[in-house]
Amino acid sequence: MAETRWNHRHILSLSRFTPTDYDTVVNTAVSFDEVLSRRNKKVPTLQGKVVTNLFFEPSTRTRSSFELAAKRLSADVLNFAPGSSSLTKGETILDTAKTYLAMGADIMIIRHAATGVPHAIAAELDRLKTGVGVLNAGDGQHEHPSQALLDLLTLCTVLNPEKPSIDSLKGKKIAIVGDIIHSRVARSNIWSLTACGATVHLAGPPTLLPPEFGAGFQRSPVDPPDLQRQLVQHTDLDAALEGADFVMTLRLQRERMTQHLLPSLREYHRQFGLSHQRLQACAPDVKVLHPAPVNRGVEITSELMDDSERSLISQQVTSGVATRMALLYLIGTGGQSAADIGQ
Amino acid sequence: MAETRWNHRHILSLSRFTPTDYDTVVNTAVSFDEVLSRRNKKVPTLQGKVVTNLFFEPSTRTRSSFELAAKRLSADVLNFAPGSSSLTKGETILDTAKTYLAMGADIMIIRHAATGVPHAIAAELDRLKTGVGVLNAGDGQHEHPSQALLDLLTLCTVLNPEKPSIDSLKGKKIAIVGDIIHSRVARSNIWSLTACGATVHLAGPPTLLPPEFGAGFQRSPVDPPDLQRQLVQHTDLDAALEGADFVMTLRLQRERMTQHLLPSLREYHRQFGLSHQRLQACAPDVKVLHPAPVNRGVEITSELMDDSERSLISQQVTSGVATRMALLYLIGTGGQSAADIGQ
Amino acid sequence: MAETRWNHRHILSLSRFTPTDYDTVVNTAVSFDEVLSRRNKKVPTLQGKVVTNLFFEPSTRTRSSFELAAKRLSADVLNFAPGSSSLTKGETILDTAKTYLAMGADIMIIRHAATGVPHAIAAELDRLKTGVGVLNAGDGQHEHPSQALLDLLTLCTVLNPEKPSIDSLKGKKIAIVGDIIHSRVARSNIWSLTACGATVHLAGPPTLLPPEFGAGFQRSPVDPPDLQRQLVQHTDLDAALEGADFVMTLRLQRERMTQHLLPSLREYHRQFGLSHQRLQACAPDVKVLHPAPVNRGVEITSELMDDSERSLISQQVTSGVATRMALLYLIGTGGQSAADIGQ
Structure with missing residues (x-):
């Protein structure tokens, strides 16, 4: 070898x-x-x-x-x-x-x-x-590099179980949903996924989206040349999900409520919670990731989380x-x- | 083998x-x-x-x-x-x-x-x-199955050190004393000891005895046919100790007092605490067990607990x-x- | 062997x-x-x-x-x-x-x-x-015997890296500084260092010096015959540092202040804190030990603690x-x- x-x-x-x-x-x-x-x-x-x-x-x-x-x-x-x-x-x-x-x-x-x-x-x-x-x-x-790297292994294994490879990520659309601004998981995943040629769509309430990933974003000399087109922000979940191959939703810290960044868990779930129904906008074989631990019924419905056809959460672990x-x-x-x- | x-x-x-x-x-x-x-x-x-x-x-x-x-x-x-x-x-x-x-x-x-x-x-x-x-x-x-099984090994080893076997338990009388109703240790021991042919005598204050082990008790198809005669309840310690081959006393949780299930530790010890004197009613070579940790001077006197001729507590561990x-x-x-x- | x-x-x-x-x-x-x-x-x-x-x-x-x-x-x-x-x-x-x-x-x-x-x-x-x-x-x-023994290994290794031996400690002067009275580290070191032939000079505020090490001190039949001359107490740091080959300073527990044994950390540092300047009274190649964890700026300045030419703290670990x-x-x-x- x-x-x-x-x-x-x-x-x-x-x-x-x-x-x-x-x-x-x-x-x-x-x-x-x-x-x-x-x-x-x-x-x-x-x-x-x-x-x-x-x-x-x-x-x-x-x-x-x-x-x-x-x-x-x-x-x-x-x-x-x-x-x-x-x-x-x-x-x-x-x-x-x-x-x-x-x-x-x-x-x-x-x-x-x-x-x-x-x-x-x-x-x-x-x-x-x-x-x-x-x-x-x-x-x-x-x-949180090891989290993004285990997510990468998970995605590559799903895309090509026989011979997992980063090449299979090229051109894939991955939505990352939720509290992006406070998430080290999102940050590390943005680097890995865009570097491997995927397009990343961030979605969350305006209070939870990071300013640094807005228009004109440039990170470093090793950036893929077209990074700007590979990273898109949305405040509307459906736009991010449209045709997505994978959806990664993030843990919502409950203290965001006391910080007045969010109205209520119920309202958050209504707007940004994942469910079988919301996934209908995605690619037919879309899969869902979550770094865990999960707030069941907030970021994601229990039904979707436990659906082994859709959820990659166990595989991530x-x-x-x-x-x-x-x-x-x-x-x-x-x-x-x-x-x-x-x- | x-x-x-x-x-x-x-x-x-x-x-x-x-x-x-x-x-x-x-x-x-x-x-x-x-x-x-x-x-x-x-x-x-x-x-x-x-x-x-x-x-x-x-x-x-x-x-x-x-x-x-x-x-x-x-x-x-x-x-x-x-x-x-x-x-x-x-x-x-x-x-x-x-x-x-x-x-x-x-x-x-x-x-x-x-x-x-x-x-x-x-x-x-x-x-x-x-x-x-x-x-x-x-x-x-x-x-608490592993506790009852280690108790079983302890009893079999005492009864036949050369070749420990469950057969040696047949017909033995074992008293279990104290807070039976809240005890997972007692419950698991009742299954194992009666299944191996021993007779189990429960003793404790009426407030700490379980209703389900009263007259007419039946547990499952694998019950020994004469289980009812193998399980007896007493509110008087001496009746339970009479001729007993082994006495297992249970830990008393101090919160039983605040729950008004017991008058005082001193009174409990007077009625149900084990001591060399109380054991005189038992078989001459009676041994004492306790799942530990022990409240010294409550369930058992320090003298009896530390008497290696009588106490099996270390051997249980x-x-x-x-x-x-x-x-x-x-x-x-x-x-x-x-x-x-x-x- | x-x-x-x-x-x-x-x-x-x-x-x-x-x-x-x-x-x-x-x-x-x-x-x-x-x-x-x-x-x-x-x-x-x-x-x-x-x-x-x-x-x-x-x-x-x-x-x-x-x-x-x-x-x-x-x-x-x-x-x-x-x-x-x-x-x-x-x-x-x-x-x-x-x-x-x-x-x-x-x-x-x-x-x-x-x-x-x-x-x-x-x-x-x-x-x-x-x-x-x-x-x-x-x-x-x-x-705290293992601490004193690791200190001993550290000293012997510094004195003779090729072949560390307790013989090299004979006649060396070692100052132990600080809260002697509450220190198990100091007590164990006093036994080991004096037994190996070193002279130990204790220095600290009068409230933190132990009475039992005063004049007329005698410990046991295995004492080195001239132990009394090997153990000296000072309430003045400079006298203890004078010509010292090693200086061991001890952790100061903050509760000593609330116990009214010390006026303030600042005052303690001024009188008994080690620094490059204070060490000028010592032997030219003096080394400093501390059992750790260190209160930086109290027992010792950060500069001295991090000076690998002087500090043996890492080597002690x-x-x-x-x-x-x-x-x-x-x-x-x-x-x-x-x-x-x-x-």
Whole structure:
């Protein structure tokens, strides 16, 4: 098997990921998907390495997914529990990270309620020439790369189960619905989906749409040349759904109500909630995604969420383990021969 | 060694367990007891499998026991921590279970303060044809099967240390004392002990005795034919203790006082607390059990609890690990050749 | 390699440790340091053994260090979480420990806010002839042996990187600064440093200096004969720093202010805070230690803490894992041939 090219020490943001990067992640994750179909799902890839879950913002779901991915690669996992931690004793976040560094962490998975914390830690680790990799597991309202990458694997697998590939995304229409402005999931998905050639249609109430994705949007030199035409905003759900191949709806934080950004959950559901009926405007075989946890009856009806013909929510969770194994593998080994994956 | 017959995908309730089922559990647990006496106590039985502890109702003791059992079978263990979970974000219990299913859980160990939650999850997993097994680690005031099964192993081992067998329970008198009505431990023990041929005498204040075990009690077609004579209720402790071979006393929840079900702890202890003196009515070699944690000086005197000649409390904990290894083995492998246990 | 002599079943206090004991710990830890420089940092020494972290007083940092040390020795680790435990249900600490004993714990690592808890548990385990070892991970304001031993490894490694040895400490001056009276770290370090031939100068506000280390101090028959001259108290920082080879500053608990033991953090920092300037009184190559977590700008300036030429704080954390592997190895195997360490 050919060598995998991989030159990111950290995975902090997808804003500068290239199609080659996405291709590598998807191909590696597909290999691990095959591992996960075996009787013994463990591989010795990270035997003797230490993976640290530094979840300053608690999350059982994402933390469990990373923990399982690391254990299936035979790594030792340390979980940092903020409740009982030195943070309450006045230690800085950087001091906490450096403590785990000094203990021997090889990879740090970091979630924090503030934007940029994983980047700050990564910068410090680089300054100290440690070689330790940082994986952003969600920072503020900024990015959530592993979520967008597991969504990517999910989409590619649906489009071509035999040989999942990012090429199959070219020209597809994907609607992202809901609280875009506060969503790190939406931000990371916008980078990955447009880079792979899909067109992304954002839909939500005007108060929940981000100004930065309006007309004239330009992100970076690695942008696909026609990015502007690939990213469209709507305040009307039906326009976004029109002919969509996939619809991703986002979790609505209940505090948006107290912040007076929304009138009521009922009204939100009436305007932006997904249901079988609303999906009639989409492509005939449209599928629905949600990063979970779901507010049933708000973002989506229970019937649609539980419809295994339409809902990819379970598959997203399953893709999460394979994708995170791939990311830990790529960071932890620098992308050696992919033959290693399966021994 | 003969094939083990085992056809329960889940262990939710003991109400329909047959003597053969109890026999299989005890024999398998005895095999693991032997494993635990070796220098290296790990076996590769569940290598690569994922065991999830979904403890919606927290419990360090029972969770640790299951965790150790799973680790000694070489499984990977994921602990679900309700405090920092999506439940606070409005996700349903079933959604949580399905998330761990989608991550790749092979066995789910479930504890919940409400009756029937493990059954509901098991039913959904069956509906989805997942093959995943559910182990009820305590649901409301309903059942706690693994506790009753570890009690069974403890009793059989005391009665015949060389070759523990459920046959030795036939005709024995076992008193269960205290807050029967709220006790899932008592309920599960009633099924197992009567099915194995013992006679069970319940004793407690009238407010803490369950109406359903009164005269005319009938449970199911697999009942021992003379069950009615095997289950007797008393509001007087001495009648229950008269000639008893074993006395199991139950934890008294302090909130029973605020619920006006009891006058005072002191009065409760005077009437139903176990002591060396009270045991004089029992068989000469009577032994005492308690599911723990113990309110010293309430259900039982400290002297009796710490008397290793009388108290089986430590042995119950030790039996717990072997019993839970047996249950995970039986659920996880469907009861293959028992020769597998020891390799 | 020669046999290691080791005859402590528990590590509870350093007050009676001999120079030979310290020598054994340092040599064993150095061997594990070598293991930790390899690609695969795991050794099978404690395979199949169970190490229990009973942290009645929560601590992410120390618990993680012990957990990683145990995992690198291939032990199975059980973490006890006091928040969700039976302690809230009225169970005694000793009952909790005996529960983990009955489950099969081989080593118990115990931290508690009250002095003497690890000793009480160890005494009970001995009375029961269990052979289980107890490691004190901090008890009240009494002792924190593993911290002092990792400090010892750090000092010996700095003084002689090629061949760390306690001999190099002879005649060195070490200042310990701050809240001595409440510090278990200071107490344990006083035993180890004086036993290895160093002179210890304590400095702090009069309200935070312990009376028992005043003139005429005598501890035990194994005291170095000239201990009195080896332990000096100052209420003036500069006298303690004068010519010091190492300065260890201690964490200041903020509640000391509300207890009226200190006027203000600012005033404390002015009098006892370490800075590059204050260090000018020390030996030219003085190094600084802190048990962490650090209150930046209180005990020490941020500049000094982050100066890798002066600060040993990261190295202390790194030494912690190797030292704790050594302690678990010595307790868990009784100090077999050191050749075992590296297989």
